[in-house]
Amino acid sequence: MTDVLRIDDLTMHLETELGTVRAVENLSLRVDEGEAVALVGESGCGKSMTALSIMRLLPPYARFRSGSIRVAGKDLVTAPERAMRQIRGGTIGMIFQDPLTFLNPLRQVGEQIAEAVRLHTGAGRVEADAQALEALRRVRIADAENVVHNYPHQLSGGMRQRVLIAIAVACRPSLLICDEPTTALDVTIQAQIMELIDNLRHELGTAVLLITHDLGLVAQYCSRVYVMYAGQVVEDAGVREIFQHPRHPYTQALLQSSLRPDRVSEDFAVIDGQPPQLLAPPPGCRFHPRCPRVFDPCPSAMPGLDRAGEGRAMVRCHLEEAHQ
Amino acid sequence: MTNALLTIHELKVHYETSGGLFSAGSLPVRAVDGVSLELKRGELLALVGESGCGKSTIARTLVGLTEPTAGDIIYAGQNVGNFSPQERQNFRRSVQMVFQDPFDSLNPRKTVFSTIAQPLRIHKIVPRAELKAEVIRLLNAVGLSPAEAYLGRYPHQFSGGQRQRICIARAIASRPKIIIADEAVSALDVSIRAQILTLFRKLTQELDLASIFITHDLSVVRSLCESVAVMYLGQVVERGPTERVFTRPQHPYTRALLQASPIADPDVARSRRGFLLEGDVPSPANPPAGCRFHTRCPIAQPKCASEPPALRSIEGVEAACHFPEGWRQTEKVSRAEEAVQ
Amino acid sequence: MTIETSSFTVASQPSGLRIFFRNRASAVGTAVLILLVLLAVLGPVLSPYDPLSIGVGETMAPPSLTHIFGTDELGRDIFSRASLGVGVSLFVGFVAAAMSSTIAILIGCISGYFGAFVDDVLMRMTEIFQVIPRFFLAILLVAFFGASIVNIVIAIGLLSWPESARVIRAEVMSLKNRQYVSSARIAGASTASIIFGEILPNALGPVIVNATLQVGQAMLLEAGLSYLGLGDPNRISLGLMLHQSQEIMRTAWWATALPGSLIFFAVLAANLVGDGLNDLFNPRARAR
Numbered sequence: 001m002t003d004v005l006r007i008d009d010l011t012m013h014l015e016t017e018l019g020t021v022r023a024v025e026n027l028s029l030r031v032d033e034g035e036a037v038a039l040v041g042e043s044g045c046g047k048s049m050t051a052l053s054i055m056r057l058l059p060p061y062a063r064f065r066s067g068s069i070r071v072a073g074k075d076l077v078t079a080p081e082r083a084m085r086q087i088r089g090g091t092i093g094m095i096f097q098d099p100l101t102f103l104n105p106l107r108q109v110g111e112q113i114a115e116a117v118r119l120h121t122g123a124g125r126v127e128a129d130a131q132a133l134e135a136l137r138r139v140r141i142a143d144a145e146n147v148v149h150n151y152p153h154q155l156s157g158g159m160r161q162r163v164l165i166a167i168a169v170a171c172r173p174s175l176l177i178c179d180e181p182t183t184a185l186d187v188t189i190q191a192q193i194m195e196l197i198d199n200l201r202h203e204l205g206t207a208v209l210l211i212t213h214d215l216g217l218v219a220q221y222c223s224r225v226y227v228m229y230a231g232q233v234v235e236d237a238g239v240r241e242i243f244q245h246p247r248h249p250y251t252q253a254l255l256q257s258s259l260r261p262d263r264v265s266e267d268f269a270v271i272d273g274q275p276p277q278l279l280a281p282p283p284g285c286r287f288h289p290r291c292p293r294v295f296d297p298c299p300s301a302m303p304g305l306d307r308a309g310e311g312r313a314m315v316r317c318h319l320e321e322a323h324q
Numbered sequence: 325m326t327n328a329l330l331t332i333h334e335l336k337v338h339y340e341t342s343g344g345l346f347s348a349g350s351l352p353v354r355a356v357d358g359v360s361l362e363l364k365r366g367e368l369l370a371l372v373g374e375s376g377c378g379k380s381t382i383a384r385t386l387v388g389l390t391e392p393t394a395g396d397i398i399y400a401g402q403n404v405g406n407f408s409p410q411e412r413q414n415f416r417r418s419v420q421m422v423f424q425d426p427f428d429s430l431n432p433r434k435t436v437f438s439t440i441a442q443p444l445r446i447h448k449i450v451p452r453a454e455l456k457a458e459v460i461r462l463l464n465a466v467g468l469s470p471a472e473a474y475l476g477r478y479p480h481q482f483s484g485g486q487r488q489r490i491c492i493a494r495a496i497a498s499r500p501k502i503i504i505a506d507e508a509v510s511a512l513d514v515s516i517r518a519q520i521l522t523l524f525r526k527l528t529q530e531l532d533l534a535s536i537f538i539t540h541d542l543s544v545v546r547s548l549c550e551s552v553a554v555m556y557l558g559q560v561v562e563r564g565p566t567e568r569v570f571t572r573p574q575h576p577y578t579r580a581l582l583q584a585s586p587i588a589d590p591d592v593a594r595s596r597r598g599f600l601l602e603g604d605v606p607s608p609a610n611p612p613a614g615c616r617f618h619t620r621c622p623i624a625q626p627k628c629a630s631e632p633p634a635l636r637s638i639e640g641v642e643a644a645c646h647f648p649e650g651w652r653q654t655e656k657v658s659r660a661e662e663a664v665q
Numbered sequence: 666m667t668i669e670t671s672s673f674t675v676a677s678q679p680s681g682l683r684i685f686f687r688n689r690a691s692a693v694g695t696a697v698l699i700l701l702v703l704l705a706v707l708g709p710v711l712s713p714y715d716p717l718s719i720g721v722g723e724t725m726a727p728p729s730l731t732h733i734f735g736t737d738e739l740g741r742d743i744f745s746r747a748s749l750g751v752g753v754s755l756f757v758g759f760v761a762a763a764m765s766s767t768i769a770i771l772i773g774c775i776s777g778y779f780g781a782f783v784d785d786v787l788m789r790m791t792e793i794f795q796v797i798p799r800f801f802l803a804i805l806l807v808a809f810f811g812a813s814i815v816n817i818v819i820a821i822g823l824l825s826w827p828e829s830a831r832v833i834r835a836e837v838m839s840l841k842n843r844q845y846v847s848s849a850r851i852a853g854a855s856t857a858s859i860i861f862g863e864i865l866p867n868a869l870g871p872v873i874v875n876a877t878l879q880v881g882q883a884m885l886l887e888a889g890l891s892y893l894g895l896g897d898p899n900r901i902s903l904g905l906m907l908h909q910s911q912e913i914m915r916t917a918w919w920a921t922a923l924p925g926s927l928i929f930f931a932v933l934a935a936n937l938v939g940d941g942l943n944d945l946f947n948p949r950a951r952a953r
Contacts, residue, residue, distance in 0.1 A: 186375055187585055192601070216586020216587050218588075219592075219593045220587070255588060262587055265547045271515050274485055275515075420851060423848065424844075428843055433866040
């Protein structure tokens with residue numbers, strides 16, 4: 001299997017007036033062709049910053065400190081802006097939590113899809129319009145002939161997200177980054193959108209990087225999972241392994257805190273406190289102030305991300321080192 | 325009826341959407357359209373449904389932010405509509421609310437002390453001299469300590485979880501009997517959400533509070549609430565004890581909601597059998613005739629389009645569906661098909 | 666994504682004062698305003714001449730070491746007169762702006778909070794005030810009630826509130842639906858305490874910006890009235906000085922140069938400060 005995205009040891013800092021925000025540190029991540037991979041974590045853990053790093057849509061005060069982001073043989077960390085324009089929307093499509101922010105309120109949705117097509121394929125106007133219509137059908141919009149002429153405000157939240165997906169996949173990208181794509185939607189609409197993304201993955205062979213806080217979506221739609229905490233990946237494993245045998249105490253806590261509609265949980269509040277500010281992360285293991293299993297080395301030494309065994313999870317925890 | 329602390333009877337809340345001098349009138353939005361509910365002393369009742377189903381409007385009506393168009397609210401056996409101003413004031417004090425967005429529900433220019441002291445001052449809960457001590461006691465009760473250090477701080481100095489604790493402190497300050505939590509944990513991260521839910525459960529037990537927990541998240545309901553009412557387009561479509569409703573849902577909409585709710589377990593999540601709802605929720609300004617769910621219902625019959633179903637007892641719950649058994653038949657069919665394959 | 670990035674922006678937000686003074690224009694504006702206030706306060710100390718006395722020097726003497734900005738046609742010291750005039754201009758500017766802001770706050774809050782019929786009535790009234798040419802109505806008022814400085818301040822104050830009132834109304838309309846306002850209502854707070862305790866403090870930003878801009882406008886309006894000879898003849902204002910020296914403008918340029926440029930700098934400074942405050946209160950302008 002070849003990878004469509006390979007991030008190696010990426011460190012990205014935000015140099016703000018108040019100091020350095022360690023948004024992403026030593027992050028390695030791989031997405032294979034046609035695969036659905038999840039990047040999970042709570043708000044402020046750096047998962048969205050990772051996505052924006054891939055697209056190079058970062059604020060001007062962001063700085064890459066080390067590492068590489070490889071897509072189709074190019075390193076996006078050093079790629080010129082011109083090449084990035086082909087990558088964005090061409091090789092990589094992206095959808096966001098709030099589709100309305102990314103749609104021009106004054107233009108019909110058909111035009112907006114056609115424009116994306118023309119930009120990346122050099123197709124003519126007529127050809128692009130036809131492709132726009134097809135893109136809307138592809139995202140299961142029943143009334144595509146009419147919706148082409150609608151303006152974003154005429155559509156419901158779910159429909160807008162479909163339009164955004166249509167734009168994102170119009171040029172048949174090899175990777176679709178979905179940043180909290182359903183957080184603003186109702187559950188029944190969320191289910192529709194997730195099913196759609198999953199179907200498109202199968203039909204078009206587009207790999208999906210799902211960035212979310214919702215472990216339920218991860219369990220249902222992804223095959224591999226990266227768990228992020230305070231700018232770092234703390235565990236990286238296959239979906240069954242991570243849900244059935246979570247190894248990092250944070251992953252374990254996260255799972256225990258996640259309530260389920262199919263069973264009653266009693267003790268779900270397992271960790272106190274809140275995730276650290278990335279402006280001044282704690283020394284040693286970043287999770288140690290909240291960790292129920294903290295021991296001697298944790299406050300001083302940062303654990304490495306090590307493999308728990310052949311074909312097993314990668315875990316950033318001193319407990320794993322102690323086992324070996 | 326006798327041990328009900330709060331009863332809502334046939335409540336209707338309609339909004340006029342027209343505004344301004346020159347705009348033409350349009351259809352009223354029927355946000356809540358004939359809802360009856362009952363909250364017992366000490367009960368945790370969940371009100372679930374998708375956006376636009378009217379669950380937040382019910383909350384706003386109970387705390388007096390919105391006036392009901394029709395229907396009765398009965399508190400401790402007395403009709404709120406007949407209350408004297410003094411009784412009404414007392415009722416307002418007894419029903420408090422916690423909102424969804426912790427970044428919007430605290431005045432950015434007021435200190436924690438003056439935020440929490442406000443209801444204490446207005447309702448003269450404690451003498452002026454004890455105000456500070458009482459605020460400190462409340463902050464400790466919601467797990468914010470050292471409370472003294474927090475008194476002079478402003479909301480922006482707190483995280484989302486801490487802000488929600490402050491909101492809870494403000495809500496319990498006036499010694500209420502009922503707390504309404506409107507999506508109170510929806511904006512919080514998983515680990516913080518668990519902390520706030522635990523606090524909420526602890527406080528309702530300690531203070532003997534009844535609570536209406538409004539949410540779109542069914543997973544929270546299962547572990548927190550004893551009973552649940554499912555709403556769709558301004559009406560209750562199913563209600564009953566949580567365990568019953570979750571294990572043997574009778575209304576197809578409840579089933580669809582359960583089916584769509586994510587489950588953090590790959591094996592369970594992927595082996596679920598059911599259906600996805602198509603399309604969007606219709607506009608509450610112009611709801612479908614008959615059963616309001618019939619336009620999206622997979623087992624709808626001609627009767628559903630003409631006759632609105634009433635809530636009736638089916639298998640230990642109450643559901644508003646003409647053909648609850650229709651669902652079981654389709655399930656049998658799909659199992660049979662599977663067996664053949 | 667929004668939550669996450671916003672938590673980063675919150676972290677990267679510098680303090681208000683730093684934003685204000687990082688904007689060079691508003692820093693300069695503040696400095697100029699402080700200088701003008703100092704000039705008005707210290708004028709009598711800096712200049713040995715009585716601004717009202719005739720013939721403290723030769724008539725129409727050009728700037729020299731004894732009279733640094735020269736004298737006018739009656740031999741009065743221009744610098745002492747102008748320092749007094751600056752004081753009057755600033756007084757008119759600030760008092761008129763304070764008055765119009767007070768009216769604007771009352772009308773804007775009531776209109777925005779209650780909405781519906783009250784809003785319709787108050788907004789139509791505001792529109793009536795907005796369409797009347799301000800300068801001509803000011804002339805009319807002054808001509809009718811007499812050209813005392815108090816009347817001028819009242820005339821300007823009464824005529825400049827509509828814009829601010831509209832701004833505040835819009836602000837109040839959006840703030841009244843915030844959850845903390847609902848929370849205060851649920852806590853049982855009275856309408857007045859909700860408007861003035863919960864909503865207004867959060868709506869003050871644009872009010873302050875507008876008030877600052879109005880200081881400049883009020884000073885200009887006063888100068889215009891005085892220049893046309895409609896000002897208070899008993900108070901030396903910068904406009905009055907221009908009015909009195911317009912006949913000698915060609916022979917004694919210095920008689921108009923100082924009051925003219927002081928008006929210019931005062932109005933400019935007020936506008937620069939207003940812009941700076943706008944950057945401070947308008948989050949969209951807070952980007953790095």
